[in-house]
Amino acid sequence: MHLNPRLSGEYHSYVDHSFRIDCSLGSNPFGAPEIPEHVVKDIIFGIDKYYCHRELSELTYLTRQFIGIEDCRITYTTGSLGALELIFNKLIDHNNRTMIGIGPQFVEAVSEFTLVGGKYQSINMLDYQNESDLFGVLASKISSQKPALVYIDNPNNPTGRIYDRAYLVEIARVCERYGAILIVDEAYGEYLTPEQSMLDQTLVLDNLIVLRTFSKGLGLAGIRLGYLASSENLTSAIEAAVSVFTPTYPSIKIASATLPNAKHFLEMNHSKTEYFKQQMIGLLSEHNIEVLGTSISTPIMLLKKTGTNLSKLFENIGIKTCSGVDFAITCDAMTEEYVRLRIVGNDIDLEALKQRIQQL
Numbered sequence: 001m002h003l004n005p006r007l008s009g010e011y012h013s014y015v016d017h018s019f020r021i022d023c024s025l026g027s028n029p030f031g032a033p034e035i036p037e038h039v040v041k042d043i044i045f046g047i048d049k050y051y052c053h054r055e056l057s058e059l060t061y062l063t064r065q066f067i068g069i070e071d072c073r074i075t076y077t078t079g080s081l082g083a084l085e086l087i088f089n090k091l092i093d094h095n096n097r098t099m100i101g102i103g104p105q106f107v108e109a110v111s112e113f114t115l116v117g118g119k120y121q122s123i124n125m126l127d128y129q130n131e132s133d134l135f136g137v138l139a140s141k142i143s144s145q146k147p148a149l150v151y152i153d154n155p156n157n158p159t160g161r162i163y164d165r166a167y168l169v170e171i172a173r174v175c176e177r178y179g180a181i182l183i184v185d186e187a188y189g190e191y192l193t194p195e196q197s198m199l200d201q202t203l204v205l206d207n208l209i210v211l212r213t214f215s216k217g218l219g220l221a222g223i224r225l226g227y228l229a230s231s232e233n234l235t236s237a238i239e240a241a242v243s244v245f246t247p248t249y250p251s252i253k254i255a256s257a258t259l260p261n262a263k264h265f266l267e268m269n270h271s272k273t274e275y276f277k278q279q280m281i282g283l284l285s286e287h288n289i290e291v292l293g294t295s296i297s298t299p300i301m302l303l304k305k306t307g308t309n310l311s312k313l314f315e316n317i318g319i320k321t322c323s324g325v326d327f328a329i330t331c332d333a334m335t336e337e338y339v340r341l342r343i344v345g346n347d348i349d350l351e352a353l354k355q356r357i358q359q360l
């Protein structure tokens with residue numbers, strides 16, 4: 001063969017042939033549910049007006065079919081982040097802005113709280129071998145500190161672990177005894193079974209708020225729609241605090257169009273989530289990257305490699321993650337040795353991920 005000898009020399013180009021695999025944010029790796037064409041066409045119809053509350057009633061009705069919570073106990077917000085802002089800014093007494101949580105957890109919950117002058121303390125979950133000890137320590141901290149709020153995300157972001165509901169119910173009772181509101185943030189709640197969720201406890205516990213969102217399992221992060229479920233008493237206070245015409249008209253239309261098929265969409269995604277998570281956990285363990293306690297049914301996980309800047313290591317092979325450093329405000333132990341990784345959502349990215357991790 002007579003090949004061009006210059007082919008083995010240097011070749012300069014500004015084109016990068018690799019692509020970045022983005023495993024950083026917690027949006028749905030499988031995308032959005034199908035939105036019927038007539039709904040897409042109808043989205044801007046009536047957008048010049050404030051909407052009629054009948055549309056909101058339809059959404060509440062459909063949400064009730066979906067999660068079984070009555071209309072009088074649901075309040076919609078601008079994402080579940082909007083729900084947290086509402087609680088921190090308008091619901092609780094400004095003279096006592098104190099909150100206790102389990103770290104690491106959802107960063108923005110803590111940064112929003114401290115931004116309005118709140119004082120946050122956390123218990124490091126990694127210090128405890130079992131949940132009985134972890135929740136025991138949390139209970140005694142609540143009894144000694146009497147905070148205004150206790151915030152727990154379940155499933156936990158970043159680990160993707162799911163707490164045993166019995167401990168959450170027990171903590172809710174401890175909170176009740178000491179005058180605290182318990183926020184259970186179920187942003188990843190579509191990855192829980194009904195038995196793992198705290199939604200039904202809002203019927204019996206007056207001091208419990210459960211947060212939900214359309215952003216994660218339901219694949220609609222862009223519509224910025226979330227909701228709070230709470231007791232009737234607490235809901236009337238929350239409703240008084242929420243701004244009129246929340247949520248937006250287009251988000252109501254999109255959510256109402258997708259809810260009737262939501263169970264089917266979730267069922268399809270559950271098995272895919274487990275498949276990709278299993279594959280990725282196997283791959284990471286082969287390369288001596290530790291995966292901390294997690295549930296196979298959730299799309300995120302926390303990884304650790306001692307003595308290594310792990311997000312840099314991934315960045316060098318074209319994989320985008322969230323560094324543990326970003327979680328440090330929720331838990332002192334979080335350093336550059338940790339990253340949060342979201343699963344990929346297709347075989348092409350999985351294969352590329354495999355090839356890149358094999359280079360490590």
Ligand SMILES: Cc1ncc(COP(=O)(O)O)c(C=O)c1O
Binds near residue numbers: 225226
């Ligand atoms: C635990 C948790 N809560 C709340 C949110 C905010 O989600 P959204 O405002 O999109 O509903 C997130 C997003 O990452 C999250 O992980």
